Amino acid sequence: xxxxxxxxxxxxxxxxxxxxxxxxxxxxxxxxxxxxxxxxxxxxxxxxxxxxxxxxxxxxxxxxxxxxxxxxxxxxxxxxxxxxxxxxxxxxxxxxxxxxxxxxxxxxxxxxxxxxxxxxxxxxxxxxxxxxxxxxxxxxxxxxxxxxxxxxxxxxxxxxxxxxxxxxxxxxxxxxxxxxxxxxxxxxxxxxxxxxxxxxxxxxxxxxxxxxxxxxxxxxxxxxxxxxxxxxxxxxxxxxxxxxxxxxxxxxxxxxxxxxxxxxxxxxxxxxxxxxxxxxxxxxxxxxxxxxxxxxxxxxxxxx
Amino acid sequence: xxxxxxxxxxxxxxxxxxxxxxxxxxxxxxxxxxxxxxxxxxxxxxxxxxxxxxxxxxxxxxxxxxxxxxxxxxxxxxxxxxxxxxxxxxxxxxxxxxxxxxxxxxxxxxxxxxxxxxxxxxxxxxxxxxxxxxxxxxxxxxxxxxxxxxxxxxxxxxxxxxxxxxxxxxxxxxxxxxxxxxxxxxxxxxxx
Numbered sequence: 001x002x003x004x005x006x007x008x009x010x011x012x013x014x015x016x017x018x019x020x021x022x023x024x025x026x027x028x029x030x031x032x033x034x035x036x037x038x039x040x041x042x043x044x045x046x047x048x049x050x051x052x053x054x055x056x057x058x059x060x061x062x063x064x065x066x067x068x069x070x071x072x073x074x075x076x077x078x079x080x081x082x083x084x085x086x087x088x089x090x091x092x093x094x095x096x097x098x099x100x101x102x103x104x105x106x107x108x109x110x111x112x113x114x115x116x117x118x119x120x121x122x123x124x125x126x127x128x129x130x131x132x133x134x135x136x137x138x139x140x141x142x143x144x145x146x147x148x149x150x151x152x153x154x155x156x157x158x159x160x161x162x163x164x165x166x167x168x169x170x171x172x173x174x175x176x177x178x179x180x181x182x183x184x185x186x187x188x189x190x191x192x193x194x195x196x197x198x199x200x201x202x203x204x205x206x207x208x209x210x211x212x213x214x215x216x217x218x219x220x221x222x223x224x225x226x227x228x229x230x231x232x233x234x235x236x237x238x239x240x241x242x243x244x245x246x247x248x249x250x251x252x253x254x255x256x257x258x259x260x261x262x263x264x265x266x267x268x269x270x271x272x273x274x275x276x277x278x279x280x281x282x283x284x285x286x287x288x289x290x291x292x293x294x295x296x297x298x299x300x301x302x303x304x
Numbered sequence: 305x306x307x308x309x310x311x312x313x314x315x316x317x318x319x320x321x322x323x324x325x326x327x328x329x330x331x332x333x334x335x336x337x338x339x340x341x342x343x344x345x346x347x348x349x350x351x352x353x354x355x356x357x358x359x360x361x362x363x364x365x366x367x368x369x370x371x372x373x374x375x376x377x378x379x380x381x382x383x384x385x386x387x388x389x390x391x392x393x394x395x396x397x398x399x400x401x402x403x404x405x406x407x408x409x410x411x412x413x414x415x416x417x418x419x420x421x422x423x424x425x426x427x428x429x430x431x432x433x434x435x436x437x438x439x440x441x442x443x444x445x446x447x448x449x450x451x452x453x454x455x456x457x458x459x460x461x462x463x464x465x466x467x468x469x470x471x472x473x474x475x476x477x478x479x480x481x482x483x484x485x486x487x488x489x490x491x492x493x494x495x496x
Contacts, residue, residue: 039383
């Protein structure tokens with residue numbers, strides 16, 4: 001197993017499946033009376049969050065605590081970062097405290113890669129800018145596997161703000177590794193330059209793709225990263241690229257609807273779609289804990 | 305790949321297929337005797353080879369007294385104390401029979417009793433799964449060299465070994481045939 005998890009592309013099919021299999025066993029813990037394992041007793045996991053996050057931070061915290069690791073939460077607000085401390089100095093501080101793993105979220109793409117050169121422990125990328133979010137891709141693959149049986153051969157349609165989406169980038173890499181077919185659907189302004197070199201198909205027309213999808217993954221429109229107008233109006237976006245009830249009805253019987261959260265209800269996804277039986281949104285959060293437990297176990301256990 | 309072929313070439317066969325069957329029969333009888341007819345008793349196999357052994361004990365008990373003893377699997381990977389030394393291993397599946405462990409007599413089943421650390425981990429795992437009335441241990445082979453104050457309640461065969469020798473238990477489900485082979489130190493490089 002690798003030492004750091006910086007990109008979904010770090011995982012080959014064997015290790016990705018190992019993570020998913022391990023996560024499945026970790027999930028069985030949820031039904032137990034004592035939801036705690038002694039596996040990582042005495043290890044320290046630092047959650048280093050330079051960007052706001054609820055589910056990812058809480059998910060990593062729950063995962064580390066269920067494996068009995070000690071968790072230190074660090075958020076940029078209210079720390080020395082607001083006094084101007086650099087990422088490197090913060091990293092050296094964590095190093096001095098003896099962190100065995102650093103879970104990092106940062107607004108700058110590539111920050112976890114830099115961090116991995118500065119600390120001795122494992123670095124887990126929990127989202128860096130518009131670059132990658134590998135554990136999200138793993139939990140999405142896990143959710144697909146538990147709902148649809150197998151990831152290989154699935155047709156996964158990823159819809160929306162691909163340009164700013166680290167979730168989309170990580171998912172494309174991992175789904176390709178696991179043998180799924182991916183179609184990206186977005187307005188031309190929200191597809192990144194160079195997307196033609198990715199192992200995906202692209203489309204501007206959601207209605208044409210919907211009837212052939214096994215999985216529809218809606219991405220959040222990331223207003224906070226949009227410094228210019230990428231589409232004329234929210235209403236027009238919702239009409240052309242939002243998943244509403246009529247579009248959901250045209251999905252195949254077995255198809256599922258995913259969203260990494262947080263959702264803009266009424267924008268990329270209609271409320272009645274988000275709350276429907278096809279939606280795996282709440283399941284994704286629950287699976288996130290199991291998948292992150294598996295990743296922490298395999299990364300921290302890999303040290304000898 | 306055939307373990308038994310390798311074993312026959314390199315190691316000394318301690319128990320043949322027929323011997324293993326006799327030993328399992330004896331342990332099944334002992335369990336029935338010591339648990340007054342296997343009442344409230346659960347057999348938990350420890351992967352890998354404890355699982356088929358537990359299954360066979362249950363089958364023999366059923367054959368002797370027509371009692372269906374609940375059968376489960378207890379994976380102890382996440383409770384091991386050598387994560388730092390050996391690194392992460394693939395996790396097996398734990399399967400506790402319906403009805404749980406509370407108030408039952410649990411018999412752990414493993415192939416070889418060596419340092420006792422596997423059993424220590426199994427006891428920790430059990431504690432998180434419920435509160436059995438009592439816990440017993442059945443092993444096919446006790447090879448000595450205990451590092452913890454642990455003993456077995458049912459032993460198939462005591463085999464005195466040197467520390468760097470190893471014992472290979474073969475079961476038909478995993479290795480093609482039953483048998484117990486003592487491997488010399490050089491053949492496998494030590495550990496079980």
